[in-house]
Amino acid sequence: MAPLPISSIRVGKIEDVQELIKSKPNKVPERFIRDANERGGLVSLKTHLHQPIPVIDLSKLSKPHTNDDFVFEILKLSQACEDWGFFQVINHGLEVDVVDDIEKVAKEFFEMPLEEKQKYPMEPGTVQGYGQAFIFSEDQKLDWCNMFALGVHPPSILNPKLWPSKPARFSESLKGYSKEISKLCKRLLTYIAISLGLKKETFEEMFGEAVQAVRMNYYPPCSSPDLVLGLSPHSDGSALTVLQQSKDSCVGLQILKDNTWVPVLPLPNALVINIGDTVEVLTNGKYKSVEHRAVTNRERERLTIVTFYAPNYEVEIEPMGELVDDETNPCKYRSYNHGDYSYHYISNKLQGKKSLDFAKILN
Ligand SMILES: COC(=O)C(/C=C/C1=C(C)CCCC1(C)C)=C/O[C@H]1C=C(C)C(=O)O1
Ligand SMILES: O=C(O)CCC(=O)C(=O)O
Numbered sequence: 126m127a128p129l130p131i132s133s134i135r136v137g138k139i140e141d142v143q144e145l146i147k148s149k150p151n152k153v154p155e156r157f158i159r160d161a162n163e164r165g166g167l168v169s170l171k172t173h174l175h176q177p178i179p180v181i182d183l184s185k186l187s188k189p190h191t192n193d194d195f196v197f198e199i200l201k202l203s204q205a206c207e208d209w210g211f212f213q214v215i216n217h218g219l220e221v222d223v224v225d226d227i228e229k230v231a232k233e234f235f236e237m238p239l240e241e242k243q244k245y246p247m248e249p250g251t252v253q254g255y256g257q258a259f260i261f262s263e264d265q266k267l268d269w270c271n272m273f274a275l276g277v278h279p280p281s282i283l284n285p286k287l288w289p290s291k292p293a294r295f296s297e298s299l300k301g302y303s304k305e306i307s308k309l310c311k312r313l314l315t316y317i318a319i320s321l322g323l324k325k326e327t328f329e330e331m332f333g334e335a336v337q338a339v340r341m342n343y344y345p346p347c348s349s350p351d352l353v354l355g356l357s358p359h360s361d362g363s364a365l366t367v368l369q370q371s372k373d374s375c376v377g378l379q380i381l382k383d384n385t386w387v388p389v390l391p392l393p394n395a396l397v398i399n400i401g402d403t404v405e406v407l408t409n410g411k412y413k414s415v416e417h418r419a420v421t422n423r424e425r426e427r428l429t430i431v432t433f434y435a436p437n438y439e440v441e442i443e444p445m446g447e448l449v450d451d452e453t454n455p456c457k458y459r460s461y462n463h464g465d466y467s468y469h470y471i472s473n474k475l476q477g478k479k480s481l482d483f484a485k486i487l488n
């Protein structure tokens with residue numbers, strides 16, 4: 126994946142949100158204020174309370190495939206991927222220490238002085254480092270968020286200059302965490318394959334040496350949360366995304382379902398999983414990569430640690446033959462190279478599901 130021609134991008138001053146709130150401004154700066162049509166949208170409390178996003182118990186999926194619990198949980202998983210594109214996993218097997226530790230070092234990182242964090246800048250047009258990604262012009266609105274993103278695997282996507290020396294345990298902790306998340310993603314992909322009636326190794330064989338990247342999102346409190354967005358609406362370009370919300374996290378993530386923004390209630394010890402664009406294409410749209418966004422809170426900060434898991438850049442992606450039927454379910458996406466899709470994804474601002482137009486076959 127070639128880098129973007131950085132020099133041609135003029136993004137203006139990107140204010141650091143944590144620093145901004147320290148000066149207690151009486152108004153949110155204009156560059157963060159969204160148009161009414163962007164920030165609003167119906168938010169469903171009813172759906173949130175009565176029909177929360179599905180919870181999948183992974184301990185039931187460790188049982189023999191003939192066990193009723195296994196079969197029922199696979200059905201639940203398949204419904205979740207079709208109807209929601211999102212689910213939470215409990216009993217996921219990650220050690221508490223690993224989960225707690227990454228949260229701790231991520232918090233410590235964001236708490237460091239700005240000068241320290243700015244040693245690892247996210248240059249305009251790039252997606253790794255500290256700052257804001259997906260900003261391409263001086264008039265583009267900013268998210269109420271500070272990000273720190275790093276490519277983790279394979280080694281060819283690693284940028285060692287951006288791995289911080291402080292907090293001292295950051296790199297060790299992120300490496301340990303990413304190993305465990307990689308195992309979880311591999312496991313989830315076997316269950317997803319089974320839920321589609323495919324051989325369980327399907328995705329692992331197809332993806333080769335998977336690409337894994339992490340993004341830590343820190344959302345400071347905002348005095349006018351209704352005027353801003355924590356993170357613009359988007360779908361993820363990955364195959365799967367794993368989102369960890371900090372222990373005391375307030376509600377912030379919202380997903381678009383039936384034209385309504387549905388808040389995702391953080392569950393203790395759960396991880397939020399979502400289907401990315403790659404799985405939507407591979408399943409010919411059966412499993413959905415759902416648009417989502419983050420909102421902010423008037424009093425409380427929020428921290429999320431997000432892992433994007435995707436095929437190797439060399440892999441050609443197209444709907445799998447088993448999920449295409451010329452008569453009843455014609456092919457909805459063209460074939461493409463995942464490296465080209467990654468380049469396309471990171472060269473455009475976050476804008477709902479627009480990125481996937483790259484591959485859509487228009488009738
Ligand atoms: C800020 O970054 C992102 O939002 C993001 C980027 C991920 C990446 C890196 C940080 C390092 C290099 C690789 C990669 C582009 C994956 C989102 O990731 C999504 C987008 C694509 C495409 C994907 O596979 O995951
Ligand atoms: O922080 C959140 O709740 C959402 C994060 C997200 O969607 C992302 O990083 O892609």
Ligand SMILES: [Fe+2]
Pocket residue numbers: 359360361366417
């Ligand atoms: Fe996302």
